[in-house]
Amino acid sequence: MKTIAYLFLLFVCSSPLLSQFKLSAEVRPRTEFRNGFKTPRSTDSDPAFFVEQRSRLYLDYAEEKYTFRLVFQDVRLWGEVPQIFKSENGNTFLSEAWGQYNVSPRFSVRAGRQVISYDNERILGGLEWAQQGRRHDALLLQFEDEKKVNRLHVGLAYNADDDRPEPVYLQAPAANFYSVSGNYKSLQYAWFNRTFAEEKGTVSLLALNATLQNADSTHSNKQTLGTYLNYRAGKFTLTGDLYAQTGSQNGQSVGALLAGFSATYPTKATPLTLGVEYISGKDDTDETGRVTSFMPDYGTNHAFNGLMDYFYVGPANGTVGVTDLYLKTKWKLGSAALLAHAHHFLTASEQLDAAGDKLSASMGTEIDLVYVRPLATGVTLHIGYSHLLGTETLTALRPGNEKSNNWAWTMLTFKPTLFESDAKKKK
Template identity: 35%
Template sequence: MKHLFSAGFFYLLCMFFFRPSAHAQFTMGAQLRTRTELKDGQGAPLPQGSSPAFFTSQRSRLYAGFSGYRFKLGLTVQDVRIWGQDASTINKVTTQENNGLLVHEAWAEIMLLDTVVKNRNLSLKIGRQEIMYDDSRLLGNLDWAQQGRRHDAAVLKYETGPYTLHLGAAFNQNKENAAGTVYNPTPPGNYTATTNGGTMYKSLEYLYASRKLSAGTISFLFLSDQFSKFHPDSTGVKIWDKGAHTRMTTGMYFNNTFNKLTLTAAGYYQFGKNANAQKLSAGLLSAAFQYQLCKSFSAGLGTDYTTGGVNAAGKSHAFDPLYGTPHKFWGYMDYFYVASGFGNRGLQDYYLKTKYKAGSKFLLTGDLHEFYSASEVIQNGVSLSRKFGTEADLVAMYALTKVISFEAGYSHFWNTASLTSAAVKNISNAQSNSNWAYVSINIRPEMIFNK
């Protein structure tokens, strides 16, 4: 935290000594978010007799933004750790510092058209940044995870009236090489990159186009990401080579509200080669509606379908939801498309979602999911049931002030033998009921200085 407040003091000094130009704005804020969790099978069922986990994690962020004539700057520094992770005193002589402090965002956006041009904007955003589109299913900031997600990228943006067109690109390297561009996507200490624990991309390019509707959006996405080629050594360890395998994902998203009815639909197709050099042909289909029954209560039904499995020729049909926010879609227990894999079986999710909002301060949501495999589940030559299980999620949120909010949740999963079988999560003697509960406190003040 000392580093965070030092950075804040530095920015205040900059504001004092380096006076901004006309029409400049400086924004500064902080966030402290704690989350205390009781995990009894969250992520994957535990073996019988296992004890639940209990801990508190904390995200500490300091962010600043500066905007002036034809430019914007953004910086977010964060520290993420578990309470008690560090000793109360650290001997710097014999113990290396545990570095949980990192730069989450550091970007600049340049307005390529003069700001007096009406109804048109052409800009270039470069640097470390969050990339989010639509409902964050494929591209999101993963804000639920304390560490979040960011990309080192350049994004060219054009906006006019209801239309938006973005072109983005990224090219990753582990260090400043003297020669070559071989990239190790899983260096020691790094988080996995994709939503379901995949390796980090070597490079990425995308085109995003959207049009605003009367009360919603329709959009198109084409994304290409490349993964380092490799060969295994004598022990099976991957040795990274020159060149890359290319995977492509394309599709459309639709969301609009008609009076009291909100409709959402999406369809995406994935092809090329995945990070494991398998030929790929996979897809995702999603459709849902939410109906406002009264001013304070709404309910709706939906379904998601992602393909899975591998055919006899070795072609993979396992859809990868890229760099999104899976916690938002496939149950809060995070059994699917997060860190704990499920054998690339694909997923069928049929769900009911309800929302109760009492005034501007209190929100209660309740969801129910039925999960099935999208492909056959076979163990020892025997075909098992495709049903993975049932999940119930309950979340309550209360805003004490505009700065301080509280959140609490409880989730329960009733799993089947298919889910814990060797072909899926491979958990021997697994418990059939799993639980997860949490309480979170979020404090986020912000100050704005104008000239």
């Protein structure tokens, strides 16, 4: 990795073209104490304690007609390999690798492994809280006017695995069967965004189709259609999103809904955000084969419905759905800040207990506190604590039997710029 960076830097510094090069890095160890994280703890379970670290090297290069980025990444738990070793489990990999060609000032084409992120990242997001992040191998067509008042992005992706390598098995039976779980076989989307006059906010429209590989070699196509709005009205900042899912999934028809709304008011002491989000589920009494539970498959789900990740991060929550009532605020403490979030969770479907009786809709209340302090240029400290008080409904629906659960963490992020060249004209 050092050799690659050195050669790349040598090439850029010797180039007579109008070009820019930036070499930056990131080291982000995060220590976590998990005692009921993602799902209620059990009486006989012990807390988990570990340190996970992300290390990255970013290489960005730009000329007048094109740009490209390479990001090398290593993600590991402290101590997962011996101090003296010759091989390991392959934690170092390519996080991003893409090139973008500027066909004209208003149209560009980007191809390669990249982050796809829009709006509040509810449907498409980079998932940067997770140490590994979320990446797509895709082609992106970008149409943007000069002031970026109107923007249209069209993305296309087709995934294949290497169990039928070219050229011997290129046309063999099942050569196009995609066996990588948890991913789409192909993706097509269009995103349109318009900025309001006087920069009062933006509105976006999204149409996305994901083609999924079924176990019987057939395909399912699930569509997500919706809009996102961010608008400033006087002292209030209003945000809202509304998405519907349709199509099919494993041979079953899909009809699901996500709707959210929040209002932020800047008081003299601290801004207050009051909001609600509804994500549809499936009633226990629903015996139809229709899929009515909405799944935000490719978003940054950690940013929503509480930081303890009880909903839509990993396999948690099944088809229950959720209605999330929340209050968020933020206090400035000198150069630091303290974030405080409160959530009350309810089911978004009718659920039954083991005896067939209807469960209460209330699942529990979560409090999240995060302290953020810049320590130096490129160095930031985060300290977090979350506590969730569950109900009988929560323990009936999830593994684990304890209603009181907590999670504490601290994260130190180093993100320096190692080298940055100035654009220079050809003499």
